[in-house]
Amino acid sequence: xxxxxxxxxxxxxxxxxxxxxxxxxxxxxxxxxxxxxxxxxxxxxxxxxxxxxxxxxxxxxxxxxxxxxxxxxxxxxxxxxxxxxxxxxxxxxxxxxxxxxxxxxxxxxxxxxxxxxxxxxxxxxxxxxxxxxxxxxxxxxxxxxxxxxxxxxxxxxxxxxxxxxxxxxxxxxxxxxxxxxxxxxxxxxxxxxxxxxxxxxxxxxxxxxxxxxxxxxxxxxxxxxxxxxxxxxxxxxxxxxxxxxxxxxxxxxxxxxxxxxxxxxxxxxxxxxxxxxxxxxxxxxxxxxxxxxxxxxxxxxxxxxxxxxxxxxxxxxxxxxxxxxxxxxxxxxxxxxxxxxxxxxxxxxxxxxxxxxxxxxxxxxxxxxxxxxxxxxxxxxxxx
Amino acid sequence: xxxxxxxxxxxxxxxxxxxxxxxxxxxxxxxxxxxxxxxxxxxxxxxxxxxxxxxxxxxxxxxxxxxxxxxxxxxxxxxxxxxxxxxxxxxxxxxxxxxxxxxxxxxxxxxxxxxxxxxxxxxxxxxxxxxxxxxxxxxxxxxxxxxxxxxxxxxxxxxxxxxxxxxxxxxxxxxxxxxxxxxxxxxxxxxxxxxxxxxxxxxxxxxxxxxxxxxxxxxxxxxxxxxxxxxxxxxxxxxxxxxxxxxxxxxxxxxxxxxxxxxxxxxxxxxxxxxxxxxxxxxxxxxxxxxxxxxxxxxxxxxxxxxxxxxxxxxxxxxxxxxxxxxxxxxxxxxxxxxxxxxxxxxxxxxxxxxxxxxxxxxxxxxxxxxxxxxxxxxxxxxxxxxxxxxxxxxxxxxxxxxxxxxxxxxxxxxxxxxxxxxxxxxxxxxxxxxxxxxxxxxxxxxxxxxxxxxxxxxxxxxxxxxxxxxxxxxxxxxxxxxxxxxxxxxxxxxxxxxxxxxxxxxxxxxxxxxxxxxxxxxxxxxxxxxxxxxxxxxxxxxxxxx
Numbered sequence: 001x002x003x004x005x006x007x008x009x010x011x012x013x014x015x016x017x018x019x020x021x022x023x024x025x026x027x028x029x030x031x032x033x034x035x036x037x038x039x040x041x042x043x044x045x046x047x048x049x050x051x052x053x054x055x056x057x058x059x060x061x062x063x064x065x066x067x068x069x070x071x072x073x074x075x076x077x078x079x080x081x082x083x084x085x086x087x088x089x090x091x092x093x094x095x096x097x098x099x100x101x102x103x104x105x106x107x108x109x110x111x112x113x114x115x116x117x118x119x120x121x122x123x124x125x126x127x128x129x130x131x132x133x134x135x136x137x138x139x140x141x142x143x144x145x146x147x148x149x150x151x152x153x154x155x156x157x158x159x160x161x162x163x164x165x166x167x168x169x170x171x172x173x174x175x176x177x178x179x180x181x182x183x184x185x186x187x188x189x190x191x192x193x194x195x196x197x198x199x200x201x202x203x204x205x206x207x208x209x210x211x212x213x214x215x216x217x218x219x220x221x222x223x224x225x226x227x228x229x230x231x232x233x234x235x236x237x238x239x240x241x242x243x244x245x246x247x248x249x250x251x252x253x254x255x256x257x258x259x260x261x262x263x264x265x266x267x268x269x270x271x272x273x274x275x276x277x278x279x280x281x282x283x284x285x286x287x288x289x290x291x292x293x294x295x296x297x298x299x300x301x302x303x304x305x306x307x308x309x310x311x312x313x314x315x316x317x318x319x320x321x322x323x324x325x326x327x328x329x330x331x332x333x334x335x336x337x338x339x340x341x342x343x344x345x346x347x348x349x350x351x352x353x354x355x356x357x358x359x360x361x362x363x364x365x366x367x368x369x370x371x372x373x374x375x376x377x378x379x380x381x382x383x384x
Numbered sequence: 385x386x387x388x389x390x391x392x393x394x395x396x397x398x399x400x401x402x403x404x405x406x407x408x409x410x411x412x413x414x415x416x417x418x419x420x421x422x423x424x425x426x427x428x429x430x431x432x433x434x435x436x437x438x439x440x441x442x443x444x445x446x447x448x449x450x451x452x453x454x455x456x457x458x459x460x461x462x463x464x465x466x467x468x469x470x471x472x473x474x475x476x477x478x479x480x481x482x483x484x485x486x487x488x489x490x491x492x493x494x495x496x497x498x499x500x501x502x503x504x505x506x507x508x509x510x511x512x513x514x515x516x517x518x519x520x521x522x523x524x525x526x527x528x529x530x531x532x533x534x535x536x537x538x539x540x541x542x543x544x545x546x547x548x549x550x551x552x553x554x555x556x557x558x559x560x561x562x563x564x565x566x567x568x569x570x571x572x573x574x575x576x577x578x579x580x581x582x583x584x585x586x587x588x589x590x591x592x593x594x595x596x597x598x599x600x601x602x603x604x605x606x607x608x609x610x611x612x613x614x615x616x617x618x619x620x621x622x623x624x625x626x627x628x629x630x631x632x633x634x635x636x637x638x639x640x641x642x643x644x645x646x647x648x649x650x651x652x653x654x655x656x657x658x659x660x661x662x663x664x665x666x667x668x669x670x671x672x673x674x675x676x677x678x679x680x681x682x683x684x685x686x687x688x689x690x691x692x693x694x695x696x697x698x699x700x701x702x703x704x705x706x707x708x709x710x711x712x713x714x715x716x717x718x719x720x721x722x723x724x725x726x727x728x729x730x731x732x733x734x735x736x737x738x739x740x741x742x743x744x745x746x747x748x749x750x751x752x753x754x755x756x757x758x759x760x761x762x763x764x765x766x767x768x769x770x771x772x773x774x775x776x777x778x779x780x781x782x783x784x785x786x787x788x789x790x791x792x793x794x795x796x797x798x799x800x801x802x803x804x805x806x807x808x809x810x811x812x813x814x815x816x817x818x819x820x821x822x823x824x825x826x827x828x829x830x831x832x833x834x835x836x837x838x839x840x841x842x843x844x845x846x847x848x849x850x851x852x853x854x855x856x857x858x859x860x861x862x863x864x865x866x867x868x869x870x871x872x873x874x875x876x877x878x879x880x881x882x883x884x885x886x887x888x889x890x891x892x893x894x895x896x897x898x899x900x901x902x903x904x905x906x907x908x909x910x911x912x913x914x915x916x917x918x919x920x921x922x923x924x925x926x927x928x929x930x931x
Contacts, residue, residue, distance in 0.1 A: 094622075097625075098583050125583055127583065127584050128583050128584075189691065189692055190690065190692075191732070192690065192691045192692075193462070193689060193691060193734075194462045194689040194690070194691050194693070195462065195688060196691065197691055197694065199691075200691030200692070200695070229695055230691060230694070230695055
């Protein structure tokens with residue numbers, strides 16, 4: 001998804017003054033410590049995202065679930081830290097109830113702490129809603145794709161909830177079957193009511209991503225706009241719009257949107273994207289500092305982003321392969337191995353990259369456009 | 385990696401809408417769980433009876449009630465409700481002796497159901513709190529009207545028939561000791577803070593179902609120090625850790641030798657409002673052959689808009705040019721936005737409601753068992769469930785000195801027993817399924833026609849309110865608002881032939897205070913209140929004004 005080959009672009013006219021201010025703010029705050037970095041985004045009345053966030057905040061006191069929901073919604077590592085503290089407090093007060101164990105398993109899974117998630121899942125009965133799906137997700141993250149598929153299909157046969165279809169759709173998309181994935185996403189949408197507009201927006205986003213990966217940028221944008229209509233103000237959707245605007249050559253609009261998203265989320269991945277699109281190599285340092293701060297808190301969750309950011313740079317960071325090896329050890333799946341293969345390519349070790357790609361093709365159903373691209377660059381013939 | 389982030393966001397827990405109601409609440413809208421709010425999709429009751437006033441011919445009243453969300457008299461505009469109606473002749477079922485006979489019956493009903501093409505009264509509402517009502521598929525003709533809410537209205541069908549309609553808020557017509565029912569089935573979420581995501585075993589705890597308190601059942605026995613525990617507006621406790629079972633071997637008795645009733649007889653629904661769709665129609669509007677089709681089968685359904693429809697209704701930002709609008713107009717000429725099937729395709733079914741207690745008692749409120757009339761596929765499950773309930777209620781009935789139809793092998797106390805196979809449970813439940821349910825007197829049959837009494841198997845399958853237009857519509861020949869259906873449901877476990885002091889029981893035996901006064905039990909009260917908290921109206925819309 002991240003375009004490694006993208007060269008520098010000219011800075012968008014008109015964005016420079018605002019961007020200097022943003023940069024100043026970033027630098028000042030990062031130096032001062034881990035404090036809020038960017039000014040708040042300009043708003044035009046409360047968006048769906050704002051309304052939901054406010055609703056969560058009104059209930060958040062002493063409720064680990066809401067703290068977790070907030071963190072999941074904002075993607076902010078400070079919020080995750082607050083959620084973790086809330087979960088720990090609840091465990092201390094209530095002991096290991098099934099609810100808390102499942103919540104902690106979800107939390108750890110989200111932060112890619114797979115072993116910790118599995119420890120809690122092991123003591124929960126499979127009949128508890130959410131447990132079987134999370135076990136299948138765990139299998140997916142460990143590269144046990146057949147187990148994951150069986151788990152997803154079983155959940156669909158039992159309850160057929162929207163998220164069951166969405167999980168299967170993602171696996172189908174990673175297996176290269178975009179048509180089946182889109183059908184499954186469409187089935188997921190059929191299960192969603194207007195009381196669940198964020199879920200609907202999320203699925204629309206996925207359908208857009210399917211189009212994006214196939215290079216159908218206009219179709220992707222149509223899905224993203226649909227998602228934005230369904231659930232307004234969500235940075236995750238806006239970031240994808242910014243990304244596809246860049247692909248469509250609407251660089252100025254893309255930069256402007258990225259600036260607002262970066263101001264709201266302080267997400268190093270987006271700072272990095274902005275740096276590339278705006279041709280601002282100096283921003284890479286900002287992204288690095290933000291990445292380092294995240295890595296210090298939750299290394300398992302941050303490491304993949306750091307690798308992708310590094311791969312998108314013109315020159316490899318010295319510890320790139322080391323990072324990618326660690327990531328592959330943490331999550332021994334095709335995606336991590338592919339990142340490692342890309343890292344080998346980046347440092348010129350084509351033989352190691354070929355071995356890894358060969359392993360992915362022979363042992364997994366993973367057939368993504370990213371894999372095809374790495375195979376091409378590594379000189380591996382296309383998979384049959 | 386962004387993909388991974390997005391996938392991880394899939395795990396954001398989404399709170400689903402729902403209240404504890406009397407029956408058939410799929411768990412996703414069942415607010416008895418501590419983390420589920422009340423939902424407009426939660427259907428409460430389906431009433432149906434022939435009008436007493438015959439001066440305008442045979443007329444049937446159908447009333448579907450549901451949660452008053454956002455408030456009584458104001459509907460959730462994302463919802464669609466429909467009352468489905470199919471009239472057919474009365475059928476007398478032959479005697480059945482075996483599970484094969486029962487399953488054949490279920491199969492035959494299933495085939496019959498599939499041939500039905502039920503008519504419907506469909507209701508949606510608009511933000512200005514008007515109701516859009518459609519009468520579809522009735523022999524008297526389809527029509528659609530936008531009407532005011534909270535008013536008793538008179539409409540005219542295309543064939544000139546007078547139809548009464550009320551859409552809006554009313555007093556909750558269900559009068560019932562719901563906490564008592566949940567105590568009888570040891571239903572955790574009524575008394576404890578149980579979340580929807582909690583293990584299934586935290587719902588109906590693995591304690592015998594019972595009408596009498598079990599000695600040492602500290603998880604559910606009445607706590608005099610906390611009289612509002614588990615009652616509306618009262619307390620809920622944290623479910624204590626450890627095994628939620630019962631190790632005792634007898635019913636609890638006080639010093640006077642009296643058993644303790646799990647019911648209080650108090651109305652837990654008093655002072656509550658509901659929203660409702662109430663319609664009164666002539667039988668000759670419902671069927672083209674009113675002399676032949678004397679049974680009006682009806683059930684209710686709630687739907688919520690699918691998200692995709694909401695997206696379609698959000699207008700695009702740029703205003704259309706003059707020529708664009710002309711083109712839109714031309715296109716719309718060939719598109720029917722009024723197509724009922726297209727409208728329904730924009731919604732998803734959430735809840736169904738037919739026979740009272742059919743689902744709370746027999747379907748265990750499973751989301752995937754919201755099959756409405758088409759619950760035939762659950763016939764085996766019903767046998768299994770009935771067997772499970774029988775091991776709880778049967779010994780309770782026997783301990784009180786009454787006779788039960790359930791074969792519990794003279795067990796002195798309720799037993800927690802589950803079945804995997806219907807054939808295993810069937811010998812125990814056979815008598816209950818096939819016995820004739822006696823009525824207390826002949827008032828149900830005002831014309832003194834040769835109408836056979838009902839048997840439980842034909843009440844619960846299919847899950848419809850089957851209104852016999854030649855009766856007064858009292859349950860199980862329909863359901864009148866004044867029927868104490870919860871207590872009548874319990875009567876199904878009595879031995880109707882000779883279970884009441886050697887004499888036949890009736891569906892009203894357990895509603896008789898004199899019976900309870902004579903039994904070794906405290907409190908000496910029928911399980912549920914005899915009357916609603918507000919008197920019902922004698923004229924349309926029949927259900928009392930809201931509080």
